[in-house]
Amino acid sequence: AQTVTQSQPEMSVQEAETVTLSCTYDTSESDYYLFWYKQPPSRQMILVIRQEAYKQQNATENRFSVNFQKAAKSFSLKISDSQLGDAAMYFCAYYDGGGSNYKLTFGKGTLLTVNP
């Protein structure tokens, strides 16, 4: 079964600085997708960024970028120029859609605090 591990339960960053959140996963599939979702105190899970495993180029969305290392099964999220509104729980998630497995598998999350 696929597993997703986020080894940092909590992280903090100063406003305007850069922070990297770590994620590793385990799978025997070669074609899959990885995601970072953000969950602020309002509870709504918001899609931050998505990466297709067959693409070598790392995904970027404005201040958010990923470092996808397929061989190492690592998928970290870098937040540049951190803002107070970035404070939230961040979840890494995996999807492969094979064998009727159309679900997202989530890690336990990393709580990000942004200090002014």
Added chain:
Amino acid sequence: ETGVTQSPTHLIKTRGQQVTLRCSSQSGHNTVSWYQQALGQGPQFIFQYYREEENGRGNFPPRFSGLQFPNYSSELNVNALELDDSALYLCASSWDYQETQYFGPGTRLLVL
């Protein structure tokens, strides 16, 4: 474009009761997935509905059941509630059970 909506926002039930949670998918989406998020944990997949049929199920007992309607909205029903069912229930919609799922705001269920 209308996002995913869920109702109610909060719910308090007692052990042994039954509950129904509702979800309206994002416009244009025909697939709804339900997740349970216990406090301090990541969401866990309950099941998915695609065009009114169950399209995958996680490791949840049969007392968790669901429906999807012709307009692609969905219900999650939980019978014989247990204390451990207290959680945030998240609904997510997508197109043709594709990988990118968009979440609603969730329903917080408390079982006393």
